[in-house]
Amino acid sequence: MDELIKAQKNPAHQMTEKGRAIEEESFRIVDLEAGAHGFSPLQWPIVRRMIHATADFEFKELTRFSEGAVEAGLKAIQEGARILVDARMIACGLNPERLRLFGNEVVELLAHPEVVARAKATGGTRAEAAVAYAWEKGLLQGAIVGVGNAPTFLLALVEAIRQGARPALVLGMPVGFVNVLEAKRALMEAPVPWIVTEGRKGGSTLVVAALHALIRLAADGGVDTSSAFREG
Template identity: 85%
Template sequence: MDELVRKRQNPAHQLTPKGRAIEEESFRIVDEEAGPHGFSPWEWPIVRRMIHATADFEYKDLTRFRPGAVEAGLEALKGGARILVDARMIACGLNPERLRIFGNEVVELLSHPEVVARAQTTGGTRAETAVAYAEEKGLLQGAIVGVGNAPTFLLALVEAIRRGARPALVLGMPVGFVNVAEAKRALMEAPVPWIVTEGRKGGSTLVVAALHALIRLAADGGVDTSRTLRGG
């Protein structure tokens, strides 16, 4: 199939010629201004889209990948894995047409009535309670987990992983000042595939950008996910 026709029919790409032209020119500018980097051909499209979404080139230096993380994420997306997120903003930011390519359901539990009631009873955060609920219901197994807001969500997730939960991929990108860097460091020691923005910087926008980049890679068949995955 002609490349232009394929992109026009693929909802992972902008659907109008003008939209595609603007996006591709933006990516060209990011590539040019970013200069040399040490990311693999499969990692860079994710970092590039994160920079594109924020106009912040610091993410070139802050973004870390566990070896095999991209491959694990693509395999999970293609298999229809659920996407569990810590903020409604992430769920709202994900393009429904792109999610329909592989049938990935987005799950946000912080507003779930049972989670809210439990948090009010125990005095814990809704983020911590949401992870506990997801672990009880088996929702963490094989899921892609996107954390762009709450470090308590990420810390609780790491504890769940230590107890045996195995998400397919964790995007650890919370933003803030309390326990943010610590939560990310804890994730980077966990035996699961992860993509992390080091330090205090992060946010829901970055998780959305990373997920859209992964969906586009998966839809384009850009990575041979049949090869052995290097992630834990």
């Protein structure tokens, strides 16, 4: 009963009893069908929610974590870190009430006038220009960066990291065919915490799912409180 009351008051959980029941049953099914895995108790809730969001169990095999990545992400969220994203779709998909729990601001720069002007002047992508702008303005330091769309954003981010940028966590999940594999490999060699989906698969939906999972873990004190996990 105490856990039910806690969930009802916690915007990181579904608002209604029926909503919570559906979500928990979905998690139970994912746990059952996914079977054995090597993820830690902090990693699995993130992978599970990514599977839940896509109905694609291949992410059990594709998702990789650097050492301490989840812990770094939870600390950043709890400290109110900025969340910088490469696509408006991610910003729109994040639940405002959950973001308000720790005061995490979401920043998406592709339509910023200075970013657009820089892209036109250089002939590069707006994604590249957005990273350059964020690096110059100090927006990368200590931020959680979510990349679900543009490999050029991720490649530019890795270059900024080589120059000294230090985001708290990078979710490297761009989808596509050009420079996707190269961008993800580059991130996995970078000296920052990261969560990556290997191969061509990725997308904004996955970044949103991973961020919501991190926020829920942060709100629950780093413990997965879903009945599915406790029973498993």
